[in-house]
Amino acid sequence: MEVIFVREATFMHKPISDHPENPYRVVKARSSLNTSGLKYRDVSIEKIDREEAIRVCFKVHSRRYVEYLLELSRKTPVLIDEDTYMSENSLDLALATMYLSYVHASNQGKVFLVSRPPGHHAGVNGRAMSAPTQGFCLLNNAAAAVHGFMETGLKRILVLDFDAHHGNGTMEIFYRDRILQVDLHQDPDTLYPHTGYPDEVGEGEGYGYKANIVLPPGSGDDVFVEVLGLISDLAEKYSPEAVVVSAGFDGFENDGLADLNLTEKSYYTLGLLVRGLNAPTLVVLEGGYGVGLQRGLVAFTRGLLGLREEYPVLNETPITQYRRTIESTRRVIDKVSSRVFPSGGKQ
Template identity: 40%
Template sequence: MLVYYSDVFKKHVPPFRHPEAPDRLDYLVEGVLEAGAVVKEPEMRADAWDLIYAVHDKSYVDYVKRICERGGAEIDGDTYISPGTCDAAALSVSAVANAIDKREVALVASRPPGHHAGFVGRALTAPTQGFCIFNTAAIGALYLGEGVAVVDIDVHHGNGTQEILYAKDLLYISTHQHPATLYPGTGYPEEVGEGRGEGFNINIPLPPEAGDDIYVKVVDEFIIPILRQYNPKLVIVSLGWDAHRDDPLGDLNLSLKGYLYAIDAILKLQKPTVFLLEGGYNRSVIKRGTKALIRLATAGEFAPGEAQTESAPGVYKRFEELAVEVRRYTGRYWRL
């Protein structure tokens, strides 16, 4: 498993104390080195900005570039741009496109994150851009085109990815804390896509405090059956470590065992898979999760170092109610 990393990704620098800060990558790299992975410096592509313009509105991309040139600014209550943001974002897109070209299993250890960024930045009904600038997962998906699947494992719904892919016949599956309880407030089961994309947008909301026992069922009963029917050429995983029980910004109750169960099931499909760093703000979880991911991908070692979490009866009952909703809408298009 190759890990694409550059210090350029740390040049996206907050102007104030912020959970999405450059030191997230320091902990990630520690996990990479402890796992013994190969670290590759990504090469900036000549077409990096063309790939960004192909997905995002030109006026928005130009706006971001102007702010980079002018020294940076806070663009909403959650999201900032610094002088180095544009270089970091363009190199991130380059790394993803290069990994896709090579059809390999890779981790793109970059920032800024992207799954909340829509066509013009703020996506759907979200109040902010949620720390995101350009949607690297969606850019990668549209770069490859037909046959790509995006699986979003983050405590937050990937509203930007949904917006960009909503009318495309490219598979998008998102698991996330129920939108009535957490930003960005979207990601309900009835949001199934439109036009050519109808049926290809799959939202699986989870009740707060959902544990690994619930997540195993989600993987076995929804994610993997749908992926097998779609039979992707390549899988992009928007990987946020913030569904972990120790993350400060979410209320799910997953352990690394739940994460590895999902990742292992995806890897067993034996498709090229590109993991992108999205959320995750507990630095220890980032480090330990990255190490466990790499050991699983390179040596088949399933070693989460944490016991499986179990959901309280009331939480499990609420999940069963939500699962009925997911089946009602998703079952129109996929055998479940």
């Protein structure tokens, strides 16, 4: 597994005024890896062919939406909606990030791509599944990676999204496709984009292939790790040929934008889970606005790299909440399993 930082993400796509999604996020993440002695590689987007990157966009987004973004990029700085901004070179960085996600997937690599802007709220036409805004996202990087893998002939693809917010864009894009999507997020009653309920299970070919797992505010490492055990069983049984991960670190305690209570233990376990699937993997950075970008991202990377660590459970979950969450997760996973493994065995 290789960690790749996009150099331009540390200074391009700058907000007009104070905004949680800013270049400093990647600066912080990078310096934390430095402090921890973890290896990574810097890449530059300079040589990426813009036209080729735009062609990748058309695989994921509607022509109308891509043309709208190109048009807006000539009027910067501009607000797309109350959450989402576009500065002078935002679209260049977004196009490059999407393109790199696609290319590394096409090469069947194992890559953690650390860049911005995030993408999982960007749907086919921008705002996804009736969300009020695009939630800081311009282009859907995870979806581009799915296309990259599919085009090399891989079919059994798992998308795992552990950002605290529902990955409504990615879910919308593949809602009718036979791609297993597991999205773990804070209860949509309590958080943007207010979708991702357990009964959203996909449609058509995709029916039963969408697992929306909901965590009440305040959920800690103990319940999260147990939920991951259930997801791990499902994922191993599915035995994916490729894995796409939307890695958000806003579930970390005191993030400021979400209300989960996770710490290193949870993110390390996530890293191990992804590593254990032992398939070509493209991990892309989504959210994370506080210390999770440092402590969570480092722990996750240690897990991805298979480094041995002993992180304690720092935050426990109230027992009733714990039990309810495990029960509801089991119901979601049982429903998916009955559709994905109709005979009880492998797909």
